[in-house]
Amino acid sequence: MADFDKLGHLYDETFRLPWRRHLEVPTVLDLLGDLTQTSVLDLGSGSGWYCTTLVGQGAQRVVGLDVSSGMVEYARRHHSHPRIDYLLGDLPAELHGHFGTVLSVHVFGYATTREHLDGLFRTAAGALRPGGRLLALGLHPDHHDHPDFYAPYGFRIHPPQTRSDGSQATLEIRFNHHDAALPLTYWSHETLATSLRSAGFAELTNPDYHLDEHGPQVLGTEFWHDYLAKPHAIILDCRLATPE
Numbered sequence: 377m378a379d380f381d382k383l384g385h386l387y388d389e390t391f392r393l394p395w396r397r398h399l400e401v402p403t404v405l406d407l408l409g410d411l412t413q414t415s416v417l418d419l420g421s422g423s424g425w426y427c428t429t430l431v432g433q434g435a436q437r438v439v440g441l442d443v444s445s446g447m448v449e450y451a452r453r454h455h456s457h458p459r460i461d462y463l464l465g466d467l468p469a470e471l472h473g474h475f476g477t478v479l480s481v482h483v484f485g486y487a488t489t490r491e492h493l494d495g496l497f498r499t500a501a502g503a504l505r506p507g508g509r510l511l512a513l514g515l516h517p518d519h520h521d522h523p524d525f526y527a528p529y530g531f532r533i534h535p536p537q538t539r540s541d542g543s544q545a546t547l548e549i550r551f552n553h554h555d556a557a558l559p560l561t562y563w564s565h566e567t568l569a570t571s572l573r574s575a576g577f578a579e580l581t582n583p584d585y586h587l588d589e590h591g592p593q594v595l596g597t598e599f600w601h602d603y604l605a606k607p608h609a610i611i612l613d614c615r616l617a618t619p620e
């Protein structure tokens with residue numbers, strides 16, 4: 377898997393990129409809606425940026441779970457809050473069935489095998505109360521083929537040789553003084569849906585992105601046209617099926 381241990385600062389700074397700031401984050405927060413009565417698990421919490429933002433949106437409690445010790449250390453140092461706990465590794469048994477919402481942003485593309493992908497979605501399902509919601513973003517099965525297509529947004533996607541499950545793309549992130557290349561795994565629409573269903577999820581939808589009011593003002597509407605037509609990350613929105 378990609379080594380995230382030293383990438384806390386880089387990931388924190390990606391939230392300054394217009395694509396995250398004016399498009400991804402407003403879309404995610406609007407989709408999550410009112411969080412005031414909700415405990416949220418941020419699965420693959422990285423730098424912790426979303427965790428503090430979710431608390432800012434009123435979430436009752438937020439747990440950031442990550443498999444990278446460097447990311448968890450970074451998050452504890454830079455995004456701490458009394459209502460946030462950052463945990464490394466597996467979700468402890470006492471938190472199973474605890475959450476109303478699981479958010480998982482740019483994580484499932486780092487599952488390198490079908491077993492890992494199923495395991496990630498099972499962790500999300502196991503964390504939720506019946507009827508709870510998972511919002512997951514990750515490599516879009518229909519992302520654009522040309523590596524430079526996303527360059528204006530601060531990154532490049534070198535697509536996999538074939539669009540088949542488990543094949544490897546590369547995400548190149550280059551902005552300011554940052555320069556990193558991370559392997560990303562391709563998962564098809566069908567496999568994502570099957571994996572989610574087998575973890576217990578239903579009602580799968582793929583909401584669209586929308587810009588906040590500042591995006592067009594700051595960069596003009598033309599700047600956003602390409603990304604909105606071919607986003608590099610799909611949004612998976614689904615609910616844990618309630619027992620009959």
Ligand SMILES: C[S@@+](CC[C@H](N)C(=O)[O-])C[C@H]1O[C@@H](n2cnc3c(N)ncnc32)[C@H](O)[C@@H]1O
Pocket residue numbers: 380387419420421422423425426441442443444447480481482483486487496
């Ligand atoms: C690309 S970063 C995204 C971080 C953050 N969600 C964001 O949006 O900036 C992916 C993160 O997912 C973590 N990760 C990958 N697989 C994971 C898994 N199975 N369980 C928990 N965290 C995972 C990585 O360690 C890394 O910190």
